[in-house]
Amino acid sequence: MASFRGRSIVSIRDMSLEDLDMIVRTTEAVKGGKYSGFLRGKTVATLFFEPSTRTRLSFESAVCKGGGSVFGIADPAASSQSKGETFADSIRTVSGYCDVMVIRHPVEGAARMASELCSIPVINAGDGANQHPTQTFLDLFTIKEQLGRLSGLRVGMMGDLKYGRTVHSLTHALSMFGNELTFISPPTLKMPDHILAELQGTGLSFRTVDNLEDAAGAGLDILYVTRIQKERFGDPQEYGKVAGTYRIDRDTVRMLGEDIRIMHPLPRVDEIDEQVDATPNAIYFVQAHNGIPTRQALLGLVTGGIE
Amino acid sequence: MDRAYKVYSIENGTVIDHIPTPLALKVIRILGLENEGIMTIGIGFRSDKQPGGKDIVKVENRELSHDETNKIALIAPDATINIIKNGRVAEKRQIKLPEEVREIMSCPNPNCATNVLGASTHFLLEKGDRIIYRCRYCERATEVNADLLTSR
Numbered sequence: 001m002a003s004f005r006g007r008s009i010v011s012i013r014d015m016s017l018e019d020l021d022m023i024v025r026t027t028e029a030v031k032g033g034k035y036s037g038f039l040r041g042k043t044v045a046t047l048f049f050e051p052s053t054r055t056r057l058s059f060e061s062a063v064c065k066g067g068g069s070v071f072g073i074a075d076p077a078a079s080s081q082s083k084g085e086t087f088a089d090s091i092r093t094v095s096g097y098c099d100v101m102v103i104r105h106p107v108e109g110a111a112r113m114a115s116e117l118c119s120i121p122v123i124n125a126g127d128g129a130n131q132h133p134t135q136t137f138l139d140l141f142t143i144k145e146q147l148g149r150l151s152g153l154r155v156g157m158m159g160d161l162k163y164g165r166t167v168h169s170l171t172h173a174l175s176m177f178g179n180e181l182t183f184i185s186p187p188t189l190k191m192p193d194h195i196l197a198e199l200q201g202t203g204l205s206f207r208t209v210d211n212l213e214d215a216a217g218a219g220l221d222i223l224y225v226t227r228i229q230k231e232r233f234g235d236p237q238e239y240g241k242v243a244g245t246y247r248i249d250r251d252t253v254r255m256l257g258e259d260i261r262i263m264h265p266l267p268r269v270d271e272i273d274e275q276v277d278a279t280p281n282a283i284y285f286v287q288a289h290n291g292i293p294t295r296q297a298l299l300g301l302v303t304g305g306i307e
Numbered sequence: 308m309d310r311a312y313k314v315y316s317i318e319n320g321t322v323i324d325h326i327p328t329p330l331a332l333k334v335i336r337i338l339g340l341e342n343e344g345i346m347t348i349g350i351g352f353r354s355d356k357q358p359g360g361k362d363i364v365k366v367e368n369r370e371l372s373h374d375e376t377n378k379i380a381l382i383a384p385d386a387t388i389n390i391i392k393n394g395r396v397a398e399k400r401q402i403k404l405p406e407e408v409r410e411i412m413s414c415p416n417p418n419c420a421t422n423v424l425g426a427s428t429h430f431l432l433e434k435g436d437r438i439i440y441r442c443r444y445c446e447r448a449t450e451v452n453a454d455l456l457t458s459r
Contacts, residue, residue, distance in 0.1 A: 011446060086423045086424075088424070088425065090360065105422050106418075107418055108416060108419050108420065108445035108446070108447075109419050109420030109421065109424075109426060109442070109444025109445040110420050110424060112443060113420045113426040113444060127420075128418050130446055194448050201434075
């Protein structure tokens with residue numbers, strides 16, 4: 001069985017199928033109340049060199065629920081880096097103050113670099129456009145919890161597939177479990193070729209379409225919606241046209257199939273109509289709440305509090 | 308009759324032949340040999356196999372290791388290596404792409420930790436038909452080209 005004690009969690013690319021399975025099973029057990037006090041006596045530092053309220057609060061909540069202590073920086077202006085200290089020095093120093101370090105940084109590869117600079121586990125809470133592995137773990141756990149399995153599913157991903165690190169990591173993970181993927185996006189925001197080339201290498205079945213109607217016949221089990229950001233478009237009119245097309249309401253849910261589950265990493269703007277929230281199809285708030293047991297499980301595993 | 312090569316033969320050392328013109332100096336730089344004794348460099352020889360011409364580098368009194376000569380495959384996959392001892396070819400060596408490349412290649416992603424935070428560059432060879440290296444830090448996949456290769 002894979003051991004996580006002392007291990008840094010930097011990228012989905014470092015994970016084996018067995019690792020992902022272990023994280024999902026541990027999350028299941030944590031949510032079911034099997035473990036308590038597994039972070040007692042442990043101190044976790046949350047270093048957010050880029051603001052992110054949701055992820056930081058969810059990590060801090062996870063530490064408290066596990067009985068541990070947490071401290072950190074929420075605002076890069078408050079760190080010594082604003083005084084000119086190098087990133088490497090900050091990491092080496094803080095690693096002596098805690099048992100685990102959770103780090104978010106706007107530079108891609110910052111968490112990997114941090115993990116190499118110190119001997120305690122580092123958890124990547126997002127490094128630029130690269131990775132956000134704990135989001136993928138909570139997505140996987142939510143899928144397992146809601147659909148009972150992680151393989152043999154038909155999953156659609158819609159929205160900004162070009163820049164969204166969430167959908168890139170999830171695509172990688174779902175391909176490992178053997179699922180059929182449909183990518184729905186405007187041509188300008190389609191899944192990057194290098195990711196499609198990787199998928200081709202796995203022999204997995206996937207297709208790309210540019211509108212929801214074309215995905216309607218696919219019998220999707222899940223539609224993973226992401227936000228299309230205004231700043232990706234030079235022309236506001238073009239943005240308005242695109243954003244209106246990739247929008248989910250009760251009619252589109254009916255068109256896609258009554259049993260479809262709608263996921264979203266949140267925050268949403270208007271890509272999912274609030275009328276959908278009350279339907280059994282909407283699982284995005286459950287998904288967001290699953291961030292807590294997932295991060296509890298991970299912290300427990302890397303500190304050895306959960307074996 | 309014209310001599311095929313107008314470069315003197317060496318008694319001991321390493322001959323790197325069939326480098327596409329004009330990459331001889333780049334090869335010397337990625338091997339970090341700029342200050343390592345006597346070298347003979349020939350640039351722009353006619354070659355049936357290389358229509359754009361070929362370069363040749365002769366490194367005297369230094370037998371390059373396999374790790375060193377494999378780096379040459381990054382920009383000159385068809386280069387040939389001969390190890391010379393006492394004026395004779397002691398070894399004809401094949402080169403293959405290194406599994407890992409450290410320090411000599413830069414990452415083209417301007418927001419990579421290697422370009423912003425001072426991490427040393429480290430690339431891993433991807434499986435597949437194309438020659439692609441993935442940055443260990445920002446995880447972008449990159450096709451190798453001579454412009455990304457710097458001094459050791």
